[in-house]
Amino acid sequence: MPLPEKVRMVEVGPRDGLQNESRPVSVADKTRLVDELSATGLSYIEVGSFVSPKWVPQMAGSAEVFAGIQRNEKVTYAALTPNFRGFEDALAAGVREVAVFASASETFSQRNINCSISESLERFAPILEAARLHGMQVRGYVSCVLGCPYEGRIAPAQVAAVANELLGMGCYEISLGDTIGVGTPDKTRELFNVVAGRIARGKLAGHFHDTYGQALANIYASLLEGIHVFDSSVAGLGGCPYAKGASGNVASEDVLYLLDGLGIETGVDLDRLINAGQGICDVLGKVNGSKVAKARLSA
Numbered sequence: 056m057p058l059p060e061k062v063r064m065v066e067v068g069p070r071d072g073l074q075n076e077s078r079p080v081s082v083a084d085k086t087r088l089v090d091e092l093s094a095t096g097l098s099y100i101e102v103g104s105f106v107s108p109k110w111v112p113q114m115a116g117s118a119e120v121f122a123g124i125q126r127n128e129k130v131t132y133a134a135l136t137p138n139f140r141g142f143e144d145a146l147a148a149g150v151r152e153v154a155v156f157a158s159a160s161e162t163f164s165q166r167n168i169n170c171s172i173s174e175s176l177e178r179f180a181p182i183l184e185a186a187r188l189h190g191m192q193v194r195g196y197v198s199c200v201l202g203c204p205y206e207g208r209i210a211p212a213q214v215a216a217v218a219n220e221l222l223g224m225g226c227y228e229i230s231l232g233d234t235i236g237v238g239t240p241d242k243t244r245e246l247f248n249v250v251a252g253r254i255a256r257g258k259l260a261g262h263f264h265d266t267y268g269q270a271l272a273n274i275y276a277s278l279l280e281g282i283h284v285f286d287s288s289v290a291g292l293g294g295c296p297y298a299k300g301a302s303g304n305v306a307s308e309d310v311l312y313l314l315d316g317l318g319i320e321t322g323v324d325l326d327r328l329i330n331a332g333q334g335i336c337d338v339l340g341k342v343n344g345s346k347v348a349k350a351r352l353s354a
């Protein structure tokens with residue numbers, strides 16, 4: 056399959072990234088990060104999540120972040136919602152797009168959201184219905200698509216089944232998450248091939264963590280499979296609180312450098328992205344997880 060001419064980059068750093076950073080980040084610093092990301096040309100930013108603060112304390116304050124950001128009309132600002140309570144809180148905070156998150160692994164589903172896969176889908180149904188009534192789009196996630204920290208290998212057919220349920224419920228796009236970053240390019244291609252047997256490739260996205268250093272190779276493999284939406288996290292922030300040892304998402308700067316090099320249009324400015332990433336690394340007091348940012352900043 057020819058490489059796509061355009062790719063949509065979905066920035067998940069403020070949510071997937073910061074949810075797993077041990078040092079607390081103030082609402083002001085989160086707001087500044089989102090505003091800086093908004094100025095890069097990114098069209099989609101996942102700002103936070105409306106989950107239990109007992110489960111994920113780092114996402115407390117998401118409503119304040121939504122209240123504080125300078126909205127750019129070209130950017131979609133989204134939030135994760137695990138249940139109807141979260142959806143209502145998101146709505147009250149002025150969120151206009153939400154994401155629901157299921158897993159392809161039963162054990163991960165229990166550890167992450169305290170219910171089975173089928174119970175999670177039942178919980179999402181009223182969110183999808185209410186979102187439809189409010190004219191809102193809902194994005195769907197499936198976690199552990201290339202491996203689970205508790206169950207090991209997950210069959211692509213199981214991923215396809217959960218993804219297809221989410222699509223049938225009304226999600227407009229399904230992001231397939233390699234939550235613990237164990238996938239390799241051949242497994243990635245096999246996965247997208249199997250899932251594409253049930254879902255059009257244009258409705259799928261790739262979400263790769265870089266735990267084993269395979270994320271960019273997996274993105275290239277996905278491009279060859281006709282996938283043209285990728286999630287990434289500025290400065291490679293984060294991980295997953297319920298996947299021990301999972302490192303952050305692939306760094307947005309590194310994905311952008313790859314796409315720029317392939318002549319694929321994203322509309323995103325690399326220098327501005329690097330500045331946003333370094334800014335949040337300074338706040339966190341951590342080394343920048345983007346190789347491209349490190350190279351550019353030390354040049």
Ligand SMILES: CC(C)(COP(=O)([O-])OP(=O)([O-])OC[C@H]1O[C@@H](n2cnc3c(N)ncnc32)[C@H](O)[C@@H]1OP(=O)([O-])[O-])[C@@H](O)C(=O)NCCC(=O)NCCSC(=O)C[C@@](C)(O)CC(=O)[O-]
Nearest residue numbers: 105106107110137140141156167168169196198199232234
């Ligand atoms: C889903 C629950 C709430 C179930 O948690 P539970 O304990 O089963 O829920 P519950 O209904 O029994 O409620 C327990 C307490 O939570 C409160 N509560 C209930 N709902 C909410 C809410 N929406 N917002 C705020 N508070 C809430 C509720 O009010 C109650 O408070 P208490 O009476 O004890 O004071 C919990 O398991 C949870 O919040 N989990 C968070 C999971 C999470 O955020 N994980 C990380 C994101 S997923 C991810 O990173 C993967 C992804 C998407 O990036 C893709 C990939 O990489 O694979």
